[in-house]
Amino acid sequence: MGPGKQGTPVDALVAKRIGLLVADTAQEPSGFGWNPSDLTQEKIEAFQIERFRNALSYVKENSNYYREHLQGIDSDAIRTMEDIKKIPYTTEQDLAGNEWRFQCVKASDVSRAVTIPTTGTRGKQKRLVYTMADQQKAIEFIHAGYLTMECKKGERMLIFMSGNLPGSIGDLVRQAVEPLGMEISVFGAVTDVRAAYERLLEFKPEIVEAIPWHAAALAAYGQQYGNPEKAFIRSVNLSADIVPDMVAERLRRLWGCTVHRHYGSTEMCIFGGVECIHQDGYHLRHSDILYEIPEPDETGQGEIVITTFAHEAMPLIRYKTGDIGRFVDTVCGCGANVRRLEKVWGRDSSMLRVGKEREKDGKSLQDGNAAFFLTELADAVYADDAVMDFDVEIVVDERKSDEKTETDGRLTVTVRTLPGVEADLELIRQEFYEIPGVKHAGDQIDIVWVQETFEAFPAGYNLKKKIGYAEG
Ligand SMILES: [Zn+2]
Numbered sequence: 373m374g375p376g377k378q379g380t381p382v383d384a385l386v387a388k389r390i391g392l393l394v395a396d397t398a399q400e401p402s403g404f405g406w407n408p409s410d411l412t413q414e415k416i417e418a419f420q421i422e423r424f425r426n427a428l429s430y431v432k433e434n435s436n437y438y439r440e441h442l443q444g445i446d447s448d449a450i451r452t453m454e455d456i457k458k459i460p461y462t463t464e465q466d467l468a469g470n471e472w473r474f475q476c477v478k479a480s481d482v483s484r485a486v487t488i489p490t491t492g493t494r495g496k497q498k499r500l501v502y503t504m505a506d507q508q509k510a511i512e513f514i515h516a517g518y519l520t521m522e523c524k525k526g527e528r529m530l531i532f533m534s535g536n537l538p539g540s541i542g543d544l545v546r547q548a549v550e551p552l553g554m555e556i557s558v559f560g561a562v563t564d565v566r567a568a569y570e571r572l573l574e575f576k577p578e579i580v581e582a583i584p585w586h587a588a589a590l591a592a593y594g595q596q597y598g599n600p601e602k603a604f605i606r607s608v609n610l611s612a613d614i615v616p617d618m619v620a621e622r623l624r625r626l627w628g629c630t631v632h633r634h635y636g637s638t639e640m641c642i643f644g645g646v647e648c649i650h651q652d653g654y655h656l657r658h659s660d661i662l663y664e665i666p667e668p669d670e671t672g673q674g675e676i677v678i679t680t681f682a683h684e685a686m687p688l689i690r691y692k693t694g695d696i697g698r699f700v701d702t703v704c705g706c707g708a709n710v711r712r713l714e715k716v717w718g719r720d721s722s723m724l725r726v727g728k729e730r731e732k733d734g735k736s737l738q739d740g741n742a743a744f745f746l747t748e749l750a751d752a753v754y755a756d757d758a759v760m761d762f763d764v765e766i767v768v769d770e771r772k773s774d775e776k777t778e779t780d781g782r783l784t785v786t787v788r789t790l791p792g793v794e795a796d797l798e799l800i801r802q803e804f805y806e807i808p809g810v811k812h813a814g815d816q817i818d819i820v821w822v823q824e825t826f827e828a829f830p831a832g833y834n835l836k837k838k839i840g841y842a843e844g
Contacts, residue, residue: 377707379408380648381519382655385512386710387411389659390419408707416658416710417453420681424662425450427681428459431689434476437466438689457666461677462691464490464498471499477685483507484539486638491694491719500638503684507539513643513657514548520648520655521607521632523579525553530577532562532586533612541612544642545581554579562586564828565593565760578606580629585837586829588619589760591626593790605629609646611636613836614718616750620651622757635716637695639688640680645713650705653712663713664690665699672698676713694719696745722746724839726766726783726817742813746839752803753787756796760826761788765840782818788826795823 378384392410428447431438441460450456467474468490475482483504490496502510523529529549535542535558542558549556557575562568562582569590572580580587587608594601605627610620611634620631635654636644640661645654656663660682668674676695680688696717703709725743746764753762763786787795801821804810810817 377408379411379704379708379710380646380655380706381516382513382646382657383408383411383708383710385516386416386657386659390415409703409709411708411710413701413709413711420658420662421450421452421456423681424456424679427679427687428689431476431687435474435686437470437473441466442689456662456664456679456690459690462688464692464694467688467691468496468498471501471686474686474688475501476687477501477503482685486539488638500641501685502539502641506641506683506685507544509660509682510641510643511544511548513660514545515551517609517632517634517643517646518549518552518579520646521579521609521630523549523552523554523607526555527579527606528555528557528575528577529579529581530572530575531556531558532560532568532580532582532590533558534561536560541642562589562829563831565589565826569593572601576601576604578604580605580608582608582610583612584610584615584619585613585761588622588754589826589829591623592757592760595626595757596790599626602626602628607632609634614716614722614747614750616747616754617715618751618754622754626757633715635713637693639691639693640678641683644678648704648706648708652702652704653700653714654716655704655708655710656713658710663699663711665697668698673717674698676716696723717745718747722839724749724764724766724783726819742807742810742817744807744809746837748807748809749785749804750837752800752807753785755803756787756799758789758793758795759787759800760790761829762786763788763840765842767842782820784820784822786822786824788824791825791827797821797823 392415425447428442428450432442432447445459481503482501484507485499485501487497487499490498531542531545533542534540535546537543546556546558559568559571572590587610591599607630608623608627609632615633620633623629623631630649632647634646636642643657644661645656647654660680662679662681664677665674666677673696676693676697678688678691678693696719698714700712700714704712723743723745725741749764753759765784767782767784787800789795
């Protein structure tokens with residue numbers, strides 16, 4: 373294996389955690405002196421099965437919820453992946469409002485709690501808690517993620533994420549990169565794009581950390597000055613939401629940088645995986661989390677189910693993430709031999725189903741119906757570099773609160789540009805009708821395109837892009 377074929381620092385950390393590698397990966401950004409083909413899926417699974425078994429005993433002993441939920445299940449009998457498949461799922465509905473029953477540690481051992489809205493039911497929230505050790509494990513992986521981006525001493529990083537509170541994303545990122553000797557500035561989430569852009573030009577970071585929508589807007593904004601930030605930005609890490617291909621493409625083109633996508637969630641304590649420069653799937657946190665796609669379709673695509681077996685405060689057993697993805701089992705361009713996760717298509721709840729005929733199961737489509745992910749719509753919208761932001765709303769004729777994605781409603785897509793700049797709606801429309809789940813439905817889709825001018829992101833609009841629903 374030639375130079376450069378070293379896998380990624382994330383794989384090296386996984387190898388270290390499962391006992392295959394003793395070198396201190398934290399000190400060695402490149403050339404770990406190991407052969408990434410030693411880290412095989414077989415070795416990872418043997419480790420994961422053992423840890424899954426331990427986690428099962430642990431939650432049955434320490435969590436009131438799992439004691440009841442997993443009653444009658446003998447954790448010692450878990451010996452294979454097939455055995456794991458027999459363990460019942462945990463859902464977001466199980467968790468919401470029930471968190472204290474999931475918690476495995478004393479309140480005094482909880483170092484951070486995060487309350488976020490659930491994706492399924494409106495108005496409901498879920499609360500996740502972590503111990504110091506849980507957060508430390510995440511920080512080590514975030515650190516490895518930045519080593520993957522070849523971050524080094526003397527470089528500057530500008531973080532467009534909230535970082536005021538201890539344990540917030542910006543704060544954990546700061547803790548993870550400080551040992552690298554970088555200069556770090558936490559700007560916070562972008563609301564006023566002009567102010568954020570001015571900070572960018574002033575700080576001149578080599579590395580930018582942002583949510584996809586904010587980074588896309590900043591690059592679009594810079595076009596009026598000829599994108600001078602291209603001179604210093606070397607690499608961008610995008611996280612906290614789905615990353616449309618066209619956003620990554622825009623950044624590579626307008627900023628001349630490399631783009632790394634990150635996959636994670638509050639349930640995982642932020643870090644789940646990150647792409648290497650070859651962009652052939654997220655390199656996953658296999659030593660702390662079991663990732664499954666237990667019910668794949670014929671293409672291998674299906675819902676991602678996670679077990680956070682390394683967590684102390686609130687390990688989740690076979691938790692249904694709602695995220696749709698697919699595994700990649702080929703050898704990555706970086707030399708890694710491990711199972712990776714292909715681009716995440718977003719949540720099942722971020723699938724839009726529109727059209728004139730409605731199927732009862734909401735999935736199989738008749739002529740005239742279209743089904744596509746929000747990320748696919750975003751790819752169409754961001755094909756035009758002038759677009760700063762967009763929104764999508766479905767006006768439903770007949771509201772079904774539990775199945776709000778199943779609709780025969782009208783779609784309104786609002787694209788936003790700077791004052792005085794026209795969006796190329798023709799191009800966007802063309803791209804939209806190229807989406808595989810849209811193509812066959814053609815002009816039968818009831819869709820309205822609206823153009824608005826863009827001043828700022830609304831306050832509180834920080835993270836996930838959502839589909840709006842309105843009653844018609
Ligand atoms: Zn790779």
